[in-house]
Amino acid sequence: DAGVIQSPRHEVTEMGQEVTLRCKPISGHNSLFWYRQTMMRGLELLIYFNNNVPIDDSGMPEDRFSAKMPNASFSTLKIQPSEPRDSAVYFCASSYRGRNYGYTFGSGTRLTVV
């Protein structure tokens, strides 16, 4: 397995533009997580899916952020409109709920909003 695959690795966009981050979890994993990492706040959970259903989106900062998981092999995190304070590294991770499996993280997307 190639692991959790995120794209793009780097994204630079202008304030106000729409940004879409993508994640392909490990095949067979049924839980998917989006995390954001900043210097000030460290790692924060944004949203958590189980079996493609959003279970906990309490970490989503505001309505500008939305996430979808249309099937077990793909998820997107969208920011519209983007703002400079959204600049961060966004990580996707997957796991298998129901067994004591660890988490596998993607390489992250470094987002810069100018």
Added chain:
Amino acid sequence: KNEVEQSPQNLTAQEGEFITINCSYSVGISALHWLQQHPGGGIVSLFMLSSGKKKHGRLIATINIQEKHSSLHITASHPRDSAVYICAVTSSNYKLTFGKGTLLTVNP
């Protein structure tokens, strides 16, 4: 107060030294994780444990459930061990809560 507290925040060691990073948590957990992140890099899971001790190469992780405390030890440290080490706990809903991380620098 954070649910997961790590200490120290920063740690500098000389190559070959024995290193300990501590983690305390205040919530009920199903598992505790130690993660490693190199500067500008991704996050790698080192250990997941719910009791006792685990060892992988020069790394050892222990957990005391009663005291809600875990330690990560590195024996014979090497400059390539320089990274941020993050403690995280999993609650019953399987989401991770992270500590702030410990920045380890091992000098040659």
